[in-house]
Amino acid sequence: MSSSPAEPRIVLVGFGPTTRPALDSLLSRWQVTALVREEDDEVAAHARRLGVAVERVGSPSRVASLVEQHAPDCVVVSSYNRILxxxxxxxxxFVNVHYSPLPRYRGRANVNWAILNHETQAAVTVHSIVPGLDSGGVLAQACVPIGPRDTVGTLYARLNVLQGDILPDAVARRLGGDLGDPQDESEATYGCTRLPADGEIDWTATTADVDALVRALGPPYPDAFTYLGLEQVGVLEAQPSPGGKVFAGRVAGRVVEWSRSEGWSDVLTGDGVLRIQRVRVAGETRPAAAVLNSSRLSLGLRSSELIAEIAELRTRIATLTAERTQL
Structure with a gap:
């Protein structure tokens, strides 16, 4: 009597917010022998509770060593920002999970870029990994709409569910020897890396663009931010103002209205008004109107304030130098 074939063994490599749903979906069908993760966090603890070994490594060379050690039938990558x-x-x-409609939006920060670029859809693509950035054959792809008030958090939540739905069949396809459907290179676009400093708000931009920046950031990313004087202010929640006032005279970043009872503040943009509901100042979350409650306040770094600060520093330095000279 012949024995049944051994159950495929999977190693999952993932550092980011898409890894836990990938783990759960893979475990519904196969044996996951190891999770490769950089941090010993809640996702790592979840894997251990499910009996999955956790390997804390980061570099591609260490990943290679672990793959040789575990000898899996397939490696699945979900949220890993290194080149193998x-x-x-x-x-x-090797199979990769990429949160974009490949061949569009290869590269990084794809969900953020989709919101920033006012796309109407986001997607999950599962593809074979080959040399070349996100260029392997597509094993599965599915889309979700991006609503006008979607944030990066709400979009990730829906994409994570979608990943769980399509990943097992995509991996099965690859285990069966299928490399996937070739991508059309003529349709390829790319997204560059985003840094925390890229979240600074340009108040001369359109209301739609500033609103998109606020929605595209936030957990699991740093906030969109601006400055009040020289103090950084995170903008946590905002939307185009429903007030309907038209400002023929405008200073971008100027506070024009606020409601202490409802907590919002209206701020001029390059073409309209943004209503800010919540801000973060010195690590504390506050209603916007608790901070932005004067029509003399302007958001954004202003050259006059920087020059005044430099002048004050020069005065202090000159005073200290004079005092030391007299000693």
């Missing part, structure tokens, strides 16, 4: 060499990819089949 061709030598590593030769060890076994």
């Amino acid at each position: 060499s061709a030598d590593v990819l030769d060890l076994c089949p």
